C-alpha cells in the first residue's frame with residue numbers, strides 16, 4: 001500500500017491504539033489515546049507518501065485487521081534490505097493465524113522489491129522472538145536497556161534478521 005486516505009487512516013489509528021492498549025509492543029505502553037498515537041501514524045503516512053515506507057495491510061472482510069510497516073533505507077549502501085516496524089493484528093483477531101498471513105505478505109512485498117533480507121527489533125521480555133523465529137528470524141544482537149517501559153523497567157532491544 002503506497003497511499004492512505006482518510007478512511008484507511010481512521011482504521012489504522014483505531015488498530016494501533018487498540019493493540020497498544022491491549023499490551024502490544026508497538027511503540028507505546030498503555031494507556032494511550034488515539035490523539036497520542038495520531039502524530040506517529042501521520043508520520044508513517046507521510047513517509048509512505050514519500051515512498052520511504054511501505055504499508056503492509058491485513059484486511060478481513062474489507063476491514064483492517066492489522067498492518068506492518070516496511071521502512072526502506074535512504075542510504076544508497078543499504079538498498080538491499082529494510083526494517084519491519086509496528087507488526088500488529090487487532091486484539092480480538094490475534095491467535096488465529098493472521099499474524100502469519102501478515103508476515104507472509106510483508107515478505108512477499110519485500111521480495112517483489114528485490115530486497116535480500118529484513119531487520120526488525122523486539123522488546124525484551126515479551127517472548128515475541130519465538131513468533132518471528134517461525135519465519136526464519138534469528139537474533140544477531142541486543143542493546144541492553146534500550147527500552148524504558150516504565151521507570152525501573154528497562155528492557156533490552158533484540159535485533160533480528162531474516163533472509164528472504
Ligand SMILES: CC(C)(COP(=O)(O)OP(=O)(O)OC[C@H]1O[C@@H](n2cnc3c(N)ncnc32)[C@H](O)[C@@H]1OP(=O)(O)O)[C@@H](O)C(=O)NCCC(=O)NCCS
Nearest residue numbers: 024025087088089094095096097098099100127128130131
Ligand atoms: C505478534 C502478533 C502480530 C502475532 O499475530 P497472531 O495473529 O496472534 O499470531 P498467529 O496466530 O499468526 O501465530 C503464528 C505463530 O506464532 C506464534 N505466536 C504468536 N504470538 C506469539 C507470541 N507473542 N509469542 C510467541 N509465539 C507467538 C503462534 O503460536 C503461532 O505458532 P504456530 O504456527 O507454531 O502455531 C500479534 O499477537 C500482535 O499483534 N501482538 C501485539 C502487537 C505486538 O506486540 N507486535 C509485535 C511487535 S515486535
